[in-house]
Amino acid sequence: MSETPKKIETSFYRRSDVVQISRELTGKVLCTKIGDEPKTSGIIVETEAYCGRNDKACHANNGLRTERTQVIYQPGGLAYVYLCYGIHHLFNVVTNVKDTADAILVRAIEPLEGLKTMKKRRNADAVSPKLTNGPGKCTQALGIITSMTGTDLTGDTIWIEDRAKHTGEIVSSPRIGVDYAGEHAKRAWRFSIKSNRWVSHR
DNA sequence: CATTTGATGTTCT
DNA sequence: GAACATCAAATGC
Secondary structure (H helix, E strand, O other): OOOOOEEOOHHHHOOOOHHHHHHHHOOOEEEEOOOOOOOEEEEEEEEEEEEOOOOOOOOOHHHOOOOOOHHHHOOOOEEEEEEEOOOEEEEEEEEOOOOOOEEEEEEEEEEEEOHHHHHHHHOOOOOOHHHOOOHHHHHHHHOOOHHHOOOEOOOOOEEEEEOOOOOOOEEEEOOOOOHHHHHHHHOOOEEEEOOOOOOOOO
């Protein structure tokens, strides 16, 4: 009667509606297995959608194609990890087909497996919301770093599982930290699980 | 409590 | 040289 963890496959990521995928991603389980360390995982409780076309908040807005953003143009199902403010590694899921620059930022998770390892990586002595309730904290707890950009999410380093687990109502709200995007910053493309204590707050 | 500020490094102009 | 999808510690009530 165990739940059968099912790894999400490529077809899930390659659909065209990044906002819809972003919504569906909440409640799924993000997992990592880095080197010899134990598997770590957590329920995705907060995501944000970024669309390459006509979205100023996206790094690859308006066809901007650089060394950093090229992975977003790859077919869906890859990881896009980049360094923010010189310190934090932010993890995104690349979606849609080749040459379309859509991606989803994972902003917060609810710790599930490998708690001891995550605490060690975060240099924390207790499991509390502080452990993973922000995009930079998630990646640190899961051991994700920028060199993992381009990692295939159907591989055995970073992947996402679909467990039919009850989570909660999904609510949408404006994206965070993208005020520079003008009108586009107001788009309600952030999805989170209602009343979940692991969701980030501003 | 709320608000401010320093840390930090890669990317792009 | 400026900007940046952030965090934690310090300061001000």
